[in-house]
Amino acid sequence: MAGLIPQSFIDDLLNRVDIIDVVGSRISLKRSGKNYSACCPFHNEKTPSFTVSPDKQFYYCFGCGASGSALGFVMEYDHLDFPQAVEVLARQVGLDVPYEENAGGAARQSIESPLYNLILKASEFYQQSLRTHSTKKMAVDYFKQRGLTGVIARDFALGFAPPGWDNLIKHFEADDSQQKQLIDAGLVVESADTGKRYDRFRERVMFPIRDVKGRVIAFGGRVLGDDKPKYLNSPETPVFHKSEVLYGLYEVRKNNRHLDEILVLEGYMDVIALAQFGITNGVATLGTATSEEHIKKLFRLVNNILFCFDGDAAGRKAAWRALESALPHLQDGRKVRFLFLPDGDDPDSLVRKEGVDAFKARMSQQAQSLTDYFFNHLTEEAKPTSLEGKAHLASIVTPLLTKMPSGGLKALMYQKLEELTGLDQQHLLAIKPVASHVSQQVPAATAAPFIPADEPVLFVNKAKKVTISPAMSALHFLLQHPSSLQKVEGAEKLTEIPGIYGQLLSQAIIFLKKEPRLNRFQLLGKLSSYDKEGVLTTLLNKDQLVSDQNDLEKEFVDTILMLIKQQSELAKQNQLQELLKKGNMLTDDEKDQLRYLLAAKTKND
Secondary structure: OOOOOHHHHHHHHHHOOHHHHHHHHHOOOOEEOOOEEOOOOOOOOOOOOOOOOOOEEEEOOOOOOEEEOOOHHHEEEOOOOHHHHHHHHHHHOOOOOOOEEOOOEEOOOOOOOHHHHHHHHHHHHHHEEEEEOOOHHHHHHHHHOOOOHHHHHOHHHHHHHEOOOOHHHHHHHOHHHHHHHHOOOOOOEEEOOOOEEEEEOOOEEEEEOOOOOOOOOEEEEEEEEOOOOOOEEEEEEEOOOHHHOOOOHHHHHHOOOOOOOEEOOOOOHHHHHHHHHOOEEEEEEEOOOOOOOHHHHHHOOHHHEEEEOOOOHHHOOOOOHHHHHHHHHOOOOEEEEEEOOOOOOOOOHHHHOOOOHHHHHHHOOOOOOOHHHHHHHHHHOOOOOOHHHHHHHHHHHHHHHHHOOOOOOHHHHHHHHHHHHHHHHHHHOOOOOOOOOOOOOOOHHHHHOOOOOEEEEEEOOOOEEEEEEEEHHHHHHHHHHHHHHHHHOOOHHHOOOOHHHHHHHHHHHHHHHHOOOOOHHHHHHHHHHOOOOOHHHOOOOOOOOOOOOOHHHHHHHHHHHHHHHHHHHHHHHHHHHHHHHOOEEEHHHHHHHHHHHHHHHHHOO
């Protein structure tokens, strides 16, 4: 797990950098009154709608809504994750980033780590072995059998790890200190029993894995002999975090000036084979399920993702996991599709068999939208032709929809579920499964599930009446009027508000309790570092989210007090339910209290 960067350092860093220098070094800015303007770098436009304010140290696009601090701009423009962007800005002002070690493991390595150079030299060794080693024929024959050309092998820096236990160690002429670095880089293994050190990759064709800046950070190796496993990846290292990396992403950005959609495939050879046929927008996960980190990384580059998987059970299982990872990030304007290939074929074999034009036709004509795949898959499981089937469908779909961000797509998917089940949205949410079951000591009629204060973000019922979550309303008001928080006693007690809006509201309260004089732009700049889903832009584009009342500040105060009360009651409810779960008997007073809490949640929901 990567180390954490102290918030105090991030605050200091943002105080030292000038957003005009940061943005101006990447795009051409023109002074416009007190601010600067340009054509937005995040969407195509002819008339400038992108504004940078030196006073507020903030950028905003009136066309696409992109906004944030200098740190957020570097993340979006340079396609970096948060720690990398911090490193870039820190180097610009001559600071060293202090990483705090997590309980889960070593801190993330600095972007200046000596491991990068070491891994690059290992890659050069593997490439040289493919050209000159005495046993290179086995690797050359394998690549020829797969139909790869010398050009594509060069473009992807393919290599060969020869047979033998210590080729890499000998090549480096590594002393004990350098051998330890090779171990840290995942290239050499040390036996726990004997202490013997040997090359991790032996008798394998090698696929270098690059980060978004083009640096080799790890390897995948495909066996040529009888060793197991068939494919072997580098282990987690200070510079390689498997769940965050997509194979081929660097090449995709390098080969596509205007990128509209990224194709997610299952393996190295799929990416390379399609690239050889001119389909250069393919990436692959590294033997893991598609994670939310992968999804976020892709959506920073494009608004459209196409998953291409084998049509067998394993491929469909991988597709469903990808769908679940994508749901929390499906803001309006983003699209996800799924293409399933015929049994027995993968992209590599299919593009060679039927040709590139036919494969492209499959991508455009046979891929299912996420919503079609979502409902087709779940209706096939639930079979909502009976009342029981409708109830089952509602019980499995509703929890998934609550993961989605607010917007038109979420509302339309609720409408689709209403059509399939005959239940309106409030009834659908009322039957959401409970994580832990209440003992029969409490009447079942009162045991309705607790719906977090931040879910759902958008209700659309039969009468088309629109309401919103309390946390979303409070956050929207607080972003406009930060000083109003001083009028709420006990707001610091709100430490665990459910949902993305709740998390941002909690963080905003922390900032304002520490620095009560923050203005709206300073608060927004600080929060942008925590807005991994990009919901602040959507929130700020909404004119008014609170109900139509004259005293909006009073409503804000009441909402915060209500959230504090909800949090306290939920904690007590969980405490009583945990006692029941452990088999403890409740007193009559505790039973009455639990019934009251559950009934209150049912009424509120």
